[in-house]
Amino acid sequence: MHFDTIAAISTPMGEGAIAIVRLSGDDAWKIADRIFQSPAAKPLCEQPSHTIHYGHLHDPATEELVEEVMVSIMKAPKTFTREDIVEINCHGGITSVNRVLQLVLTEGARLAEPGEFTKRAFLNGRIDLSQAEAVMDLIRAKTDKAMNVALNQMEGKLSHLIGELRQALLETLAQVEVNIDYPEYDDVEEVTIPLMIEKGTWVMDEIDELLRTSSQGKILREGLSTVIVGRPNVGKSSLLNSLVQENKAIVTDVAGTTRDIIEEYVNVRGVPLRLVDTAGIRETEDIVERIGVERSRKVLKEADLILLMVNSSEALTDEDERLFEVVAGMDMLVIVNKTDLPTKIDLERVYEVAGRDRVITTSILQEQGITELEEAIATLFFEGSLESNDLTYVSNARHISLLKQARNTINDAVQAAQAGVPVDMIQIDVTRTWEILGEIIGDTVQDSLIKELFSKFCLGK
């Protein structure tokens, strides 16, 4: 049986020394060869099966070095799926493993559906009958879950933007179709090449913009931008130091362009955090007092995660309340610190503001509650997919890879238009772009075009 080539991260998400990206399918070796360079300079395709090779992954598009890896290659049929398999062993940690996954997806692999390796193993006769039922359950459960997660995860903004792009493409397509199906129909503007170029270029620019700014992509590349806020002396520096010490810092003390801003990169249970404006924290300055409620709200809004600290041994002050007001509605955790001292804080009020599961009590001084905090951060990030943490990342990588595909097809369309290819050929790539974008938001119903046709244009005899 022949299928396309699939890929996925096959090690559990989170901190680990190594992680594995697995490819399975006819093109697995070919795809690996496109990105893998070994000191021996011999392509993998010419190597014997069931061998392991040291080398580097390069992004063929940018020539950039991506990772130092070990690559295992296995020829069908003596493999898990009974297909050609490549396993790329790379450094553990989400950022690196995701780059590898994205790279193989860009090079032509398709992201595996949940349970798909197992499914293939079964379909290719590798697994016995008794496991079949389990496989079916797996497919059903995981697919539904993946869909839920994907939907939840879709930032309102992203889904909205993609909807807009698709609508623009659909309108262009409907015009092309009307010109084709009703050639002597006079009041539909002939979709001329310039219009096609204009629309196509616009969509391409928007996709580029999305690829640059989509928050998912940003998280993968840079980590979650995280801000610690709280009154002076509440323990912000101690928390920062504790997080930095406890977790191996990926990069430390990167000097920003502005004098004050220093960023700390830490990796908390596989979630890369970029602690922003730490200089401000160290100076124990009150951000709200310094720049006012509105502005500080703006500053904080740019953060992906806010760690708001309050003092357990003191009653809530006006300043605390102001902070509550500022961070309302943002992704945050409230840290009730200094539990080693007698409790004076009104915890019920804190629960009311943040929600009980968003409140962590700690004593940084006595190193208590740090584990809980780290767990809470990880949970927050992987929300909705607790036992299968990879899903969040998987669908992110999926979106990015689909966006890249969409960008390529619309680029083909624009270039063809510029070269003077007939509109109905260009339409093939425009339709494909529309379909790919639809896959991101889970909507590719072909009938929509026909509906658009008849709702927009007055046609017929």
Next chain:
Amino acid sequence: MPQFEAGRFDCIVIGAGHAGAEAAYASAKMGASTLVLTMNLDMIAFMPCNPSLGGPAKGIVVREIDALGGVMAKVIDKTHIQMRLLNTGKGPAVRALRAQADKVLYQQEMKRILEEEPNLTLRQGVVEQLIVEDDEIKGVVTQIGAIFRAKTVIITTGTFLRGEVIIGDLKYSSGPNNQMPSIKLAEHLQELGLQTVRFKTGTPPRINSNSIDYSKTEIQPGDDVPRSFSYETTEFIVDQLPCWLTYTTPETHEIINENLHLSPMYSGMIKGKGPSYCPSIEDKIVRFADKSRHQIFLEPEGRNTKEVYVQGLSTSLPEHIQHRLIASVPGLEKAEMMRAGYAIEYDSIIATQLWPTLETKKIKNLYTAGQINGTSGYEEAAAQGLMAGINAACNVLGKEEVVLGRSDAYIGVLIDDLVTKGTSEPYRLLTSRAEYRLLLRHDNADMRLTEIGYQNGMISEERHTKFLAKKAQIDAEIDHLRKVTVKPTEEIQAIIAEVGGTALREPMKAADLLKRPEMKYSELRKVVPPLEEINEEVAEQVEIFIKYEGYIEKSMQQVARMKKMENKRIPENIDYDAISGIAKEAKANLKEVQPLSIAQASRISGVNPADISILLVYIEQGKIAKVSG
């Protein structure tokens, strides 16, 4: 009423419209003794609406019918009054022929062909009952009690099933154009358990040409080069008649708006679902209120009649309002209305009750084709008739049935859409319904389908030999152009300059040069003469294939992906209820459609990828079980 045995046939076709004529011809041609029963032999292949054939998608269907050995193309080639190639300014994928027919000549020619077919018997008679034993068709009974027995029966009753004509608040039982409706058969089909749905369609008024002031309209002539639908046509009609274009006016719109309450569409009298691509004028004006005018095409109905079809004015408003409507259109101020427009409601079969061969799932050896299956259009009807005829004959002769794929033909798209998705309104083919339209072109219908026609005895030896020779020539010439190198000579630079391209800097393969959008094969041929003399048809194939190779390749890859899933067959006896994990809605739809392949299953509405995965696993599991058991 006493009944009597009236004859025995391999195949009986009920109805002789566009579907019936094609079905009967195909079945007889393939060697099955065939009887056509029609209510009125003078109405064979009658065009109750537009006197025209073809257009985008539909025109390609007519070419496909010809490539498979059907008759529609040959008949229109002999009887048209005008022919045009549409979309010539666009790419090759969407070009299509359209012809204006001489309605009467068309009917006569079709009747002649059927009459001359040796295996074919034409008989006037009204079928009221089917003979069904053990869910298998055995024959038919007519209204006078004549029993005709047959191994297969094809029903092609168009809009006749419980037809009702509606004009204003007038509603009466009738087939199209005041013919007899078919009521008993409609009731009988329901008794047999076939589910039906009510559809509606309509037609505009006809007017007398002598009363039209053509000076107020624009002329719409046919092409001045000879055209034909059939690959076998060698004689072309030179003497063509023009059509004329005019427009509605604000007055037209006013009349409609004032009288909307009299329209059965809006009074609620019409319940059937009409086609959205073919709205009535009242519909257009209500739904597109911001449009100040609509096109009206005046189409002559033939050479020997003054009747003119008023395209664009389809309406079911009362007759006296129709008079006023017509008079409000420039050129038609004094026009004499000869027939009023009307709407017609009718029963059609829910097409998901059919196999892709068009055989009903419920009753073995019974086929339905044409408008009865929920389509609209002569071409869609003829295509189904042809396929039902071929398959009924295959059935009788013990040959393998023919199911065209979505990548083989528009006919494949049409039938797959019908039997897989059904339709909620009269179905019309559009190029946008075809995923692989670059492969389904007007020019290559013969390349796609002649072989299938030949295998089924529908194509003569002579034609087949010619076809093979053409194919060989095309392949040879493509190969030639890929091998030949064009050097930057003065001659070629001059040609390139003339078509507005950039000069050659170094030698280039002829095929690569032809890939340049501005380069034409007719020009390139001057420098790279073909291996042997080729005609324009061959040249066209060579040019399209090389020029659009990249796009064709892309489409072929898509087809290959789809074919993989098409080849995964679903066992006939599959029990969807026994499969755990398939969603409820998907299960219900799968049970109804009974898809034959995984690909077909994936096209059913409400069936999502997870359901398909589970289905795959289940089927594979079944296979393994069989092997090990």
